[in-house]
Amino acid sequence: MTLEIFWKLAEAGIDRRRGEWGADARPWAPAADARSRDRQINHYDYLAQIARAAELTGFDGLLIPDDPDGEEPWIVTSALVRETRRLKIATAVVPGSASAVYHAKMAASVERFSGGRQIWAIDLTRDAAVRAREGDFAIKADLLPRAEELVTLARGIWGDGPHDQEGRFFLVEKGALGSLAAHWSFPELWMLGGNADAATLGDVHFPAQGTAGGASVTILARETQADVDAELARLSLPADAVIGTYDDVAQQLAVLVGTGVTRLVLNAGDQIREVHIAGEQILPRLRQLLSGADRAAA
Amino acid sequence: MSIDFYWRIPTHGCSSSIRQRNSNRGDWSPLAPGNQAPGLRDGAPDGTSYIDHMAEIARAAEISGFVGGLLPSFPMTDDPWVISAALARATKAFRFMIAFQPGFLSPVRAARMSASLQRATNGRVVYNIITGGGGPAQRWWGDSFDHDDRYDRTTEFLDVLKGVWKQAPFDHKGRFYEVAGGGLPEALAREDIPTIYFSGSSEAALQSAAQHADYYLSWLEPFEQLRAKFAQVKARTAELGRGIKCAIRVEVIARPTEEEAWREVEIGFANVAAETRGSFGRQGGDSVGVHRLAGIGADSARDYRDLIVSPNVWGGFSLLRPGPALGLVGSYENVAARLDELIDLGADSFILAATPHLEEAYRVGEEVLPLLGSRAPRLAAA
Numbered sequence: 001m002t003l004e005i006f007w008k009l010a011e012a013g014i015d016r017r018r019g020e021w022g023a024d025a026r027p028w029a030p031a032a033d034a035r036s037r038d039r040q041i042n043h044y045d046y047l048a049q050i051a052r053a054a055e056l057t058g059f060d061g062l063l064i065p066d067d068p069d070g071e072e073p074w075i076v077t078s079a080l081v082r083e084t085r086r087l088k089i090a091t092a093v094v095p096g097s098a099s100a101v102y103h104a105k106m107a108a109s110v111e112r113f114s115g116g117r118q119i120w121a122i123d124l125t126r127d128a129a130v131r132a133r134e135g136d137f138a139i140k141a142d143l144l145p146r147a148e149e150l151v152t153l154a155r156g157i158w159g160d161g162p163h164d165q166e167g168r169f170f171l172v173e174k175g176a177l178g179s180l181a182a183h184w185s186f187p188e189l190w191m192l193g194g195n196a197d198a199a200t201l202g203d204v205h206f207p208a209q210g211t212a213g214g215a216s217v218t219i220l221a222r223e224t225q226a227d228v229d230a231e232l233a234r235l236s237l238p239a240d241a242v243i244g245t246y247d248d249v250a251q252q253l254a255v256l257v258g259t260g261v262t263r264l265v266l267n268a269g270d271q272i273r274e275v276h277i278a279g280e281q282i283l284p285r286l287r288q289l290l291s292g293a294d295r296a297a298a
Numbered sequence: 299m300s301i302d303f304y305w306r307i308p309t310h311g312c313s314s315s316i317r318q319r320n321s322n323r324g325d326w327s328p329l330a331p332g333n334q335a336p337g338l339r340d341g342a343p344d345g346t347s348y349i350d351h352m353a354e355i356a357r358a359a360e361i362s363g364f365v366g367g368l369l370p371s372f373p374m375t376d377d378p379w380v381i382s383a384a385l386a387r388a389t390k391a392f393r394f395m396i397a398f399q400p401g402f403l404s405p406v407r408a409a410r411m412s413a414s415l416q417r418a419t420n421g422r423v424v425y426n427i428i429t430g431g432g433g434p435a436q437r438w439w440g441d442s443f444d445h446d447d448r449y450d451r452t453t454e455f456l457d458v459l460k461g462v463w464k465q466a467p468f469d470h471k472g473r474f475y476e477v478a479g480g481g482l483p484e485a486l487a488r489e490d491i492p493t494i495y496f497s498g499s500s501e502a503a504l505q506s507a508a509q510h511a512d513y514y515l516s517w518l519e520p521f522e523q524l525r526a527k528f529a530q531v532k533a534r535t536a537e538l539g540r541g542i543k544c545a546i547r548v549e550v551i552a553r554p555t556e557e558e559a560w561r562e563v564e565i566g567f568a569n570v571a572a573e574t575r576g577s578f579g580r581q582g583g584d585s586v587g588v589h590r591l592a593g594i595g596a597d598s599a600r601d602y603r604d605l606i607v608s609p610n611v612w613g614g615f616s617l618l619r620p621g622p623a624l625g626l627v628g629s630y631e632n633v634a635a636r637l638d639e640l641i642d643l644g645a646d647s648f649i650l651a652a653t654p655h656l657e658e659a660y661r662v663g664e665e666v667l668p669l670l671g672s673r674a675p676r677l678a679a680a
Contacts, residue, residue, distance in 0.1 A: 112337070183343065
C-alpha cells in the first residue's frame with residue numbers, strides 16, 4: 001500500500017461553534033422557525049470548508065469519525081461528497097446502528113455519487129455506556145463477530161448475489177445490490193480500535209493504543225520552538241501528540257511512517273487554520289523526507 | 299387551509315419519455331441514442347453521476363413552486379438519506395421527504411441522522427415512514443417481522459426516536475428496543491422532529507398513525523373509495539386521540555389538450571408487449587394497499603381505454619413505469635379540476651410526479667397548479 005494521508009474531521013471547542021446555529025452561538029439569528037432558516041449559514045458550511053481546505057492543501061482524504069456528541073457521519077459524508085472532487089472519505093461505520101443491508105446500501109450510493117472515493121472505518125471504539133445510550137446492548141465479546149458478519153454480508157450483496165445469510169446479528173435473503181454497486185468495488189476497510197483479531201478483518205488497522213498500518217495522531221506544528229511553546233501554554237494535548245517545529249513534526253511523522261504506517265490520519269483543533277499548516281508546511285516536508293528515504297534505500 | 303404540493307425524485311433513474319418504459323436517464327444503462335448516462339460517458343466513470351441529475355430535478359421542483367419531493371426507497375434505488383444530504387447544499391427551500399422503514403436503522407441512529415440532516419438542510423427534512431411490504435422483499439432488507447408486528451414496531455420505533463430527541467436522558471425497555479440514558483448532542487436536540495407522512499391502510503397501521511403521524515399517505519385510488527378511506531382515517535385517528543391529515547401520491551400526464559394527453563397513454567400502452575403486462579401490474583408482499591389495487595386488471599386490458607376508471611383517471615400507469623396503477627390524464631384544466639375534487643374529498647397534501655421529472659416539474663408547476671381553486675396555495679410563497 002502506498003502511503004495516504006488523511007485529515008480527521010474531529011471537532012471540539014471552537015470548531016463546534018463555527019457556523020453554528022442557535023440562540024447561544026449566534027444571538028442575532030432569528031427564532032427557531034424552519035422557514036426563516038432558508039439560505040442561512042450553518043455548521044455544514046464550515047465542515048465543507050475544512051474538507052475543501054484539505055483537498056486544496058494536498059491531503060489524500062478525510063476521516064469522518066462517529067463522535068457520540070457530534071454530527072452523524074453518514075450525513076456528513078453525503079453532504080461533503082459534492083463539495084469535494086478527489087478526496088477519499090473514510091466514514092465511521094457503527095455496526096449496531098443499522099441493518100447490514102442498509103449500511104451497504106448507503107455505501108453504494110456514496111460510492112456512486114463520489115466516484116468510488118469511499119472508505120469504511122468500522123468503529124469498535126465505543127464503550128458499553130455509549131452503546132447503551134445508542135440502544136446497543138451487544139456484549140463486548142460479540143463486537144468483533146458482529147463486525148465480521150456485517151462485512152461478510154455487505155460484501156456478499158455487493159454485486160449480483162443473490163446472497164443468503166442468517167447470522168446472529170444480521171440477515172439477508174437473496175440479497176444483491178445489482179446495478180447500484182456495478183462499476184464500483186467494495187470500499188477499502190479500516191478497523192478503528194479492537195484487538196489484533198480486528199486487524200485481520202480489515203485492510204488497515206488503527207489499534208486503540210499505538211499504531212499499526214493505520215496511525216491517527218494529533219499534531220501541533222509551528223514555525224519556531226517559541227511559537228510551539230506559546231501554543232503549548234494554552235493547549236492540553238494528548239500524551240502521544242506529535243509536537244514541534246515544522247521540520248521536527250515532519251521528521252517524527254517520517255519515523256512513524258517508517259514503522260509500516262500506510263494510512264496516516266492527522267488532526268488538530270481550530271481546523272481551518274491547522275489543516276492549512278499541516279497541508280502547506282508538514283505534508284511537503286514529510287513527502288520530501290520519505291522520497292529521500294526511498295532514494296537512499298534504492 | 300393551505301395545500302402542500304410535493305414533487306418526486308426518481309431514485310432509480312428517470313426516463314426521457316412516459317412513452318417508453320425504461321430508466322434511460324442515469325448511469326443505469328449504457329449511453330445510447332435517446333439516453334443520457336452521467337458517470338459512464340465512455341463506459342467508465344467520468345466524474346459525474348446520477349446524483350447530478352437528481353439535483354437538477356430538485357432544483358426544477360423548487361423553482362416551479364413545489365415545497366419539496368418524495369425520495370422513494372426500494373432495493374434497487376439510491377438511498378434517500380445519502381441523496382438528501384448530498385443535495386442539501388444544492389437546493390434552497392426543497393424539503394426532503396425521506397422514505398424509510400423502521401427495520402433499516404436503530405431508532406437512536408435514525409434520530410441522530412435526522413437531526414444532523416435538519417442541521418445540514420436548515421430544517422427541511424420530512425419523513426415518509428413505511429411499514430408495509432413483507433415477505434421475501436422484507437427479508438431482502440434484512441428484516442423478518444410479520445405484518446402486525448411491524449406496525450407495533452413502527453410505533454415503538456417512533457416512541458424511541460422522539461424520546462431520545464426531545465426527552466433526554468431517555469430510558470426505554472420495550473418489546474423491540476432498549477435504550478439507557480439516550481439522547482442527542484445539544485445542538486442536534488434543538489432541531490425539530492420532522493413532519494411524518496405515514497403509509498398503511500390496515501387497522502394496525504391506523505392505530506400506529508394515530509399516535510405518531512401528521513399525514514396519512516395513500517396512493518391514488520378510485521375517488522369514492524378514497525373519500526371513504528380518508529373519512530375513516532380521520533374519524534378513527536380522532537377517536538384514537540389525535541386526528542391526522544391526508545395526502546395522496548398522484549402521477550399525472552398533463553398536456554395542453556386532453557387528446558394530446560391520451561395520445562401519450564396510447565403510445566405508452568402500445569409500447570408494452572401484451573405478454574409482459576401482467577408482471578408490471580403486480581407487486582409482491584402482504585401490503586393491504588397493494589391488494590386493494592390488484593383488481594384493476596392491467597394484465598387483461600387489450601386497449602388502453604379498458605383501464606379508464608373514471609374521467610381522467612387511468613389505471614394502467616404501472617405499465618408505463620414502476621409504481622401505483624392509477625393516475626390522472628388530461629388537459630391542464632382537466633388535471634387541475636381532478637386535483638380540486640381530491641381536495642374536496644379530503645386531501646390536504648399531494649405528492650405529484652410526471653415523467654420526465656425534470657421538465658414536467660416546470661410544466662405541472664406552471665400550467666396545472668395555478669389553475670387550482672382558491673384552496674390551493676399561492677405558489678409564490680413556496
